Amino acid sequence: MAHRLRPEGHDFVGTAPVRLVFAAEVSASPEQVFRALAEDVSGWAQWFPGVRSIQPLDGGAGRDVRLLGGGRFRETVLVAKEPDLYAYRVDVTNAPGVRALVEEWRLAPAGTGTRVQWTFAADGTRAFRAVLRPARPGLGRSFRGAVTRLDRRLAA
Template sequence: MARRLRPVGLDFAEEAPVRLVFTAGTAAPPQDVYRALAQEVEDWPRWFGAVTLARPAHGGAGREIRLRGGVRFQETVMTADPEQRYAYRVDETNAPGVRALLEEWRLVPDGTGTRVRWTFAADGPAPFRLALRAARPGLGQAFRTAVRTLDRRLTAGGGSGR
């Protein structure tokens, strides 16, 4: 059953009780990485292994996401700064325990490529926070694998891989 989460602002990325921050590099330029994140939402399952469905909602102001294992998210895009930052808040989910969740992707030019920083900011009761911290290695591995896969798609096809 889907539950409404507490709405949070962009500052939650810095103030959340649990903040998991991961970084990875790509050879692709920021504009290509940004386009894959923010504009080609339906392609996420092709490069982020945990995602089984991704589609824009509310005219691009939101997203519907489904993950392996049946977790579903209804999200609101909080910011979409071309080539720099993409962030979204989860408004509804069927995931147990979570009270608030925001994800932020920051893109920093790095030579001819991009340094990607993903912040997973969340709140929930103590058992949820403990479980999320314990899941840090797995989330980090999923992120790094996703960025490597995305980079291969972007650099091999001269863009989105389409």
């Protein structure tokens, strides 16, 4: 059953009760990575594990996300500042226990490539928070695998 989440702003990334932050370096430029995140929205399914499809909504102001396993998210893009910041909020989901969720992608030059930092900022029921903390290693592996696949895709 889908439910509406608390409509947090971008500042929630710094104040959320649960913040999971992951970083990796890729050889692609910040501009290339930003375009993959913000402009090639449907391409996420090719490089981010677990994503079945993402469709842009409202001229790019929102996204409809479907995950393998049946998870669904309707999102609002909060910040799209090329080439260094892309953030979005989940407005509606069928995931149980979630009360608020904002994700942020920060991109910074690193040598000849890019340092990609992903922050998963969330609030939810006690059970939801209890599940997220031990899920951190798996989310980290998923993130690192995703940016590695994205880097290969951008190099091709």
